[in-house]
Amino acid sequence: MRITGGEQVRQAVTDAVTVLGTATERDWGATRAGSLEWSCRETAAHIASDLIAYAGNLAGRAQDAYVPFQINVDGSDDGLDPADNAGLLHVIETTGALFTATLDTTPRATRAFHPYPFRSANREGFAAMGIAEVLLHTHDMAEGLGLPPYQPPADLCAFVLTRIFPHVRPGPDHWTTLLWATGRADLPGRPRLTEWRWSNNLVLPAERLTLEGVTPAVAADLAAGGDGGFDWLAGGPIDGTREGAGLLLKQYEAGTHRPEWGMYVLVRPDDDRALGAMGFHGVPDADGRVEIGYDLTEPARGHGYATEALRTLAAWALSREEVEIVFATVERENTKSQAVLERAGFTRVSAADDDGGLYAYELRASRYR
Structure with missing residues (x-):
């Protein structure tokens, strides 16, 4: 899986310009x-x-705010005439080409400022936001101009949904689901939305690692045997990572996935190599308990990476008001994993199952509050 999003943006812009180009004789301003x-x-x-x-x-x-510049299509005092409708479409084509070129030349791990919800996005997140703007507003314009109902390519809608709408349960078709998710359409069995937001993935920095939130698009690729778009150390991703991706995908398809309570890939920024995965089994329960699990590729073990990541993710979870306890279970014979939990501050509290095959460890919020 090696996708920048550039080709998808180009496709979205080309499709939109083709549709809107049939109505350039209309008065768009009125x-x-x-x-x-x-x-x-x-x-x-x-x-x-x-x-x-x-x-x-x-x-x-950009890391803290939007770069402060803008385009002007309304003419200027230095002799530029206002863009007509065909000119507006040319501007969309041009800005789309610039965006495509930027996406195709931006490194995978690069993140830049976007305010919602975690103040940054990667290149695929930005691509998905740009495609969403193109598709949805082409729909709006086509409706206003009395054109036939706009029907964009289904794969573009899926690209958007699986990257920036991870909290939205898939519907009968991708386009209807995207219209519903943005308050533009009804979907049987779901209330009409009056407010909505998309959600870029959360990335948590640690000392030597970053923990990159896994989107449904990445989870689907990992579960199917792909690399999820990451460059893995030898032997990765391992079975535990693929199983975790499969669990995330099932939660997404059921509409119960909440992205920050999902799975994270552990990436070493020095060489952009993925070492393993860590994440939650689901959202915190009514008692404020949330379960965590992890694995590493063989070459990454024994260097303290799991301990570092576990401390980071557990501390993040326990900073949330809805969490009181982070817990994990580990096989009794897996002494190395038990040592990771103990180094991260977890305490063994009991056997976790009736037959005594597992130990339970927990870390409480009182340690941080």
Whole structure:
């Protein structure tokens, strides 16, 4: 799995320009874009502004705010005329090309500022946000202009949903699900949304590692035998990682997945190599208990990476108000894993099952509060 998102952005822009190009003779400035308060002209300018803003933040490696520049389609005092409808589409094509080039040349691990929800996104996250803007606002404009209902390629909708809507249960088709997830359509058995947000993956820094939140797209590739887009140390990903990805995928398909309570790949920033995975079995229960599990590739063991990652992820969990206890279970004969838990501050509390094959360890919030 080696996807930058650039090809998907190019496809989305090409499709949108083809559809909207059939209505350039209409007055976009006087036509409202579907259910939006913006005119079609304003909406087209918004698409282009988002594409160039995302390209700018990635290219500029912005960390704290958007790069402060914008495009102007309304002419200027130095002789530039306002863009007509065809010109607006050319601007969208151009900003789309710049964004595509940026995505295709941005390293995998690069993250740049985006405010929601964790103040950063990687290149696939930015690509998914850009594609969402193009698809959804083409839908809005087509509706306002009286064009046939817009139906974008299903694979583009799936790209968006599996990267920035991990909390949305898949529906009968990807496009209807994306329209529902953004408050634009009804979906049988689900209430109509009046507010919505997408969700980029969470990344937690540790001393020698980063813990990169796994999206449903990555989980699906790992569960199917792929590499998830990571460059793994020899022997990875191991079976435990693939099993964890399969669990995440089942939760996503059931609509119970909450991305921050999912799975994280442990990456060594010095060489961008993936060493293993760590994550939660699900959301905290009613008593504030959440279970954690982990594994490492063979070459990564014995260097303290698991302890470092476990301390980081457990501390993050226990900083949340809904968590009182992080616990883990380990086989009685697995003394090395028991040592990892103990070095991370966990205490063995009991045998975890009736036949005595497992030990239970826990770490309480009182240690941090």
